[in-house]
Amino acid sequence: MPHDSSHAPEPVALSLSVPPRPARGLTEDLVRPVTADPGVEVLDLALGDEAVSAFLVRIVHGDSGFVARAASGERALAAVAATVAALCGEDIRAALAAPDLAFLTGLKPPAVEAFREVLLAVETADVAAVTTALAVLKS
Numbered sequence: 001m002p003h004d005s006s007h008a009p010e011p012v013a014l015s016l017s018v019p020p021r022p023a024r025g026l027t028e029d030l031v032r033p034v035t036a037d038p039g040v041e042v043l044d045l046a047l048g049d050e051a052v053s054a055f056l057v058r059i060v061h062g063d064s065g066f067v068a069r070a071a072s073g074e075r076a077l078a079a080v081a082a083t084v085a086a087l088c089g090e091d092i093r094a095a096l097a098a099p100d101l102a103f104l105t106g107l108k109p110p111a112v113e114a115f116r117e118v119l120l121a122v123e124t125a126d127v128a129a130v131t132t133a134l135a136v137l138k139s
Contacts (some may be wrong), residue, residue, distance in 0.1 A: 052079070059118065069123045080134065101136055
């Protein structure tokens with residue numbers, strides 16, 4: 001019996017893409033103890049708002065992220081708000097002075113990922129207090 005190649009099976013398409021990683025929250029695993037060398041630029045949040053603003057304007061347009069060092073939860077929350085403002089082209093000083101919690105908790109996953117690629121960590125001597133202060137951002 002001759003071989004009939006007209007009934008050859010169709011190739012099966014396989015997806016070889018990497019599955020998407022689960023979306024991180026705005027502050028999930030963001031806070032950590034101070035490290036000797038974080039391997040990226042460090043923003044000392046004890047600096048004045050003008051210096052923090054200038055740093056953020058520069059860093060959000062670069063290719064690497066940064067670590068913020070905060071002595072208080074209030075200043076860490078301000079850093080989160082100011083970083084998002086810098087990424088969105090909003091008023092950084094206003095965000096430092098009065099973080100908009102509703103806006104921050106309403107960010108969509110792509111915006112959260114963009115933020116997390118810039119602000120890599122908040123380092124502090126008081127991890128528990130800063131983590132508690134940032135809990136207002138959990139949606």
